[in-house]
Amino acid sequence: MIDRDFSSQLRGLDLTTAEIMYHMPDFHRILQTFIWQDYDLAPKFPKLIKFLDFWSHNLEGTLASVRVAHSGILRPVELRHVGQEWSLH
Known part of the structure; x- marks a missing residue:
């Protein structure tokens, strides 16, 4: 079975994170944070x-x-195949 995240990446989707700040319903001057990620x-x-x-x-x-x-937008360096491998003690 294929992982949902992996299949999403194969369809061209990338990880997105949103920081949502909202006013609390009972105390409108107080802000609360919600993190959404998909x-x-x-x-x-x-x-x-x-x-x-x-x-x-x-x-x-x-x-x-x-x-x-x-x-x-924020992605680590792409990996590529290296023809050699060295081992150090």
Whole structure:
């Protein structure tokens, strides 16, 4: 069975993290943080937009800000095949 994360990467999706700051329903001056993470497609982020749409229509906490980090933007160096290998004691 193929891992869901691996199959998402094969379909061109990359790991996306959103830091969502919202006003607490009972104390509007206090901000709370929620971290959302899933595989999504940049730059339109359809899954994130769907989640934020659900949030704004069904939850009481008013959104204050959303910061997005996407692995397509922040990615480690690509790996490549090396023809030799050395072993040190």
